[in-house]
Amino acid sequence: MARYIGPKSRISRRFGEPIFGPDKVLSKRNFPPGQQGNNRRRKQSEYGAQLAEKQKAKYTYGVLERQFRNMFDAAAKADGITGEVLLQNLESRLDNVVYRLGIAPTRAAARQLVGHKHIVVNGNVVNIPSYQVKPGDVVGVREKAKSLEVIEAALAGFNHSKYPWLEWDENSKSGKFLHKPDRADIPENIKEQLIVELYSKQ
Structure with missing residues (x-):
């Protein structure tokens, strides 16, 4: 069973959120990983924001790229708002x-x-x-x-x-x-519309 097994605190620091649950490292080092991570002020591009949101969703729910893409394709074909259906299907795992x-x-x-x-x-x-x-x-x-x-x-x-x-x-x-949960009831801080916009370009 494939799953992410890399450093989890590093991922949480990248997004500034406890992606994998409570993380003591995040409270001590609440800036991105890497050299001078807390001094970087580079503006994020539109594509960068969309990609980051997809990555956040993947790590949050523990889904790898191909599986996530398949779930998005299924959500796009289903009735309803694609982004919300995607999150509902992730919650239904x-x-x-x-x-x-x-x-x-x-x-x-x-x-x-x-x-x-x-x-x-x-x-x-x-x-x-x-x-x-x-x-x-x-x-x-x-x-x-x-x-x-x-x-x-x-x-x-x-x-x-x-x-x-x-x-x-x-x-x-x-x-x-x-x-299936209503979008308002899902507590995850995920901007699903950015994920829809990202895949619509591909």
């Missing part, structure tokens, strides 16, 4: 749903749980992180994995009312995917 439900502390950890067959969808084990969860699907923890320390630690004190498109059942350690 199984690894992201596991993360949003609080079962894992980060998307990378969620991807690992899925890959190791600790997650079930409608009672069946699914080990494909990119699996598209559909409205009405129930995503939960496999029975023998419910006592895993990483899952218990992640769920402890997690606010399950944060995301209105998900409904959590504490007894069964599972959550129902009620519907």
Whole structure:
């Protein structure tokens, strides 16, 4: 399973945001990486801004280039506003749903749980992180994995009312995917229109 395995703090510093979750380095060095990173004042071009937004989205959701392009093409063919549909499809990925439900502390950890067959969808084990969860699907923890320390630690004190498109059942350690999220409810700081503009040039 291909995924980004490079230095994560460096990526977070490039965008000035905790892309991969809370990052102590970002609070200490909140300027771009590289020599004299905090002294650079070069104006970003329109293309540079569009490219940066696409890169940010890819790193945030843990999707590589070809997969991201395929998701964009699918969103462009679907009904609705392309940028919003793209973000909704990214939010519907199984690894992201596991993360949003609080079962894992980060998307990378969620991807690992899925890959190791600790997650079930409608009672069946699914080990494909990119699996598209559909409205009405129930995503939960496999029975023998419910006592895993990483899952218990992640769920402890997690606010399950944060995301209105998900409904959590504490007894069964599972959550129902009620519907695809509205754009206003997606907390990620991504300007999806810039991504649409970038791909429209290609």
